[in-house]
Amino acid sequence: MDYKEETIAAIATPIGVGGIGIIRISGPAAENIARKVFQSKRSVKSFESFRLYLGHIIDPKSRLPVDEVLLSVMRAPLSYTREDVVEINSHSGYTILSTILQIILQAGARLARPGEFTLRAFLNGRIDLTQAEAIVDLINAKGDMSVTLAACQLAGGFEKKIGRIRQVIVESLARIEVSIDFPDEEPTVIERSHLADQIQKDILKPIRELIGAFSQRKIWHEGVTVVIVGRVNVGKSSILNRLLHEERAIVTPIPGTTRDALECMVTIQGLPVKLVDTAGMRKVKGKIEKKGVDLTKTQLSLSDITLLVIDRSRPLNQYDLDLLQAVDNKIAIAVINKTDLPAKLSEKKIHSMQKHLTTVEVSALTGEGFKSLTQAIVKRIMDKKAGLSSPPIVPNLRHKMLLSKAATFLRNASTNIRRNTPLELVAADLLWAKDAIDEITGNKTNEEILDTIFSNFCLGK
Ligand SMILES: Nc1nc2c(ncn2[C@@H]2O[C@H](COP(=O)(O)OP(=O)(O)OP(=O)(O)O)[C@@H](O)[C@H]2O)c(=O)[nH]1
Ligand SMILES: [Mg+2]
Incomplete structure (x- = not known):
């Protein structure tokens, strides 16, 4: 079944006794499920997005109230997942939360896998992969600085930097493809060397800086010993x-x-x-x-x-x-x-x-x-961590490997342009470099990568 047809639910707060616990529901049936299990003065249909409403979760069999809760509806596309989302703030404690979750599952939702809410935010185009990874970092952050770092990445700092690099690759590629399609436009020696310089300065240099910043990651996230x-x-x-x-x-x-x-x-x-x-x-x-x-x-x-x-x-x-x-x-x-x-x-x-x-x-x-x-x-x-740019942009291991892969293709491209190598070969290297960059942001990706990234999440996120 397409994920778009499935509605998922999970307990979003840590298990244990606490003030409140939150259950999150996302998908096309979210609002309908809320209507089935929630009783209040007004109908769920009339609820405004992003407002809390007081009512009771009702056991569908006994029709008895299970807990007094606050419920909010966040309608698509303005929600965490870009789908219809319902959140229920109940009293906390494992028994009460799991009872409510059971009622919701019986009303038509499926239990969410770890990270599945964030996966949907990615699949629905609200965030890119680097931002999804930043959410894992933010959850696991141990100090203020690693929070800052993850927050910058979540705000898209890394994505922007990668975006600029990708832009220059695409422009260089376009220039070369024109020459392939119209051999009369074959670049002169000067143009070739100019293109090689541009690859060095505007693509390889920022990539090298990002790769260099990787060594700071341990310091930012795990701290110094x-x-x-x-x-x-x-x-x-x-x-x-x-x-x-x-x-x-x-x-x-x-x-x-x-x-x-x-x-x-x-x-x-x-x-x-x-x-x-x-x-x-x-x-x-x-x-x-x-x-x-x-x-x-x-x-x-x-x-x-x-x-x-x-x-x-x-x-x-x-x-x-x-x-x-x-x-x-x-x-x-x-x-x-x-x-x-x-x-x-x-x-x-x-x-x-x-x-x-x-x-x-x-x-x-x-x-x-x-x-x-x-x-x-x-x-x-x-x-x-000298030379750290501000705001800090530090890649993780996955980013670093892909950046290194891109750098290898780009170095080839840059040398080959100067050497008068056929432009088709240069274009192939640039294309592979672009693919590696796209894998970082999730523009081009496969299921295995997604599974690895999202399995690092906790349930309900
Ligand atoms: N006067 C003074 N005494 C100190 C100072 N720092 C530690 N001491 C004393 O020195 C003794 C040893 O201190 P510790 O902190 O246990 O020293 P340590 O290096 O951990 O010792 P070990 O674990 O046995 O190797 C204790 O009696 C402390 O109260 C200081 O700055 N001034
Ligand atoms: Mg001692």
Whole structure:
């Protein structure tokens, strides 16, 4: 059956006890179903779009009210799916929501698959594929920044950028096809080189920028990992707690308090940051505890930014020096802790070992210096995503693969134009590049791709 003839329904809010739960119905029979199951002072037919009406869901068998609800009708095409949509705001709780859903299904709807409402919005031309993907990102967003990013994509930022690239491909293609159809119009050497330049500048360059921005995706969406290392008792856990504004890690004067890595999420200036506290380096029976060292090494290899904590009230020892050697000064910050105590270490020595290492002085006890520390962390994060355009446009893996595919064809086209290769070959490359671009927005797509994208959605979306 064509999807246009089917009416779908699902619970759109998360399962669990809450204030309200929403059931969404979409399709040609939505309003008719509402008429069958909803009783109020006015008839559903007379309801204005986008207004809430109070009434009762009625059990069709017993004719008894099941719940007092608010119902809204959003008529096609001005709705989420561009179809007739009905939403029912009921009391929340699994039993009540599933009872209402059952009544709606019996009244003629079919249970929606995950993402099917958004799939319909795409199939009915309200959004393109990049926007559908942005909705998944928005639902899964962990920090303000990933919300901003997804919201920009949803608003069509990515689609516009891709649209401009596609436009130039189509124009170049048109120019070449004229020459194929009218050989007398064969482009001169100058025209050929001009066309090649245009492909480089107006198509390949923006594509390369987009591909480059992919590496920022992890940072925007999953955040950066900040690993805190240092010898025992330097105050690693105290620093973590300060950055979290809460007591999460256990802090004691006993060396070796933290035995396993502890992970916590925070947002620092809107960016999601995963903080990892590690076990300090120490000696057990004359040897450096191997497990702790191995763990720290693993954590270091996973870190985007390392905070190497050093205790200012004690002279540097071999563990400090080993760690100073082990960290990469491009991504590490030396945190000199315990500034409330008299200084016993030589900062000169630190700088003699790592000339370019940023140092920040803090006291986890008093909180002094933490503003500078968060600033230093943010600066490192910003360095990682330098050159970011505003608003941010960052492709996902699927986009990146297709952009790379398009770039390969475009590079061929550009070289071949200069080399006097038959224009038919150039046109073929440009066409393939256009196909790859169209696959990004869903202009050209197949069922398998749609299944993969929409299966990432939750039910009711
Ligand atoms: N005076 C002072 N004491 C601090 C400061 N930061 C931490 N301490 C104390 O130093 C001791 C160790 O702190 P932790 O945060 O447990 O240190 P750690 O590096 O996590 O220690 P391990 O997990 O054992 O490796 C505790 O007694 C803290 O109260 C500081 O800035 N000033
Ligand atoms: Mg600790």
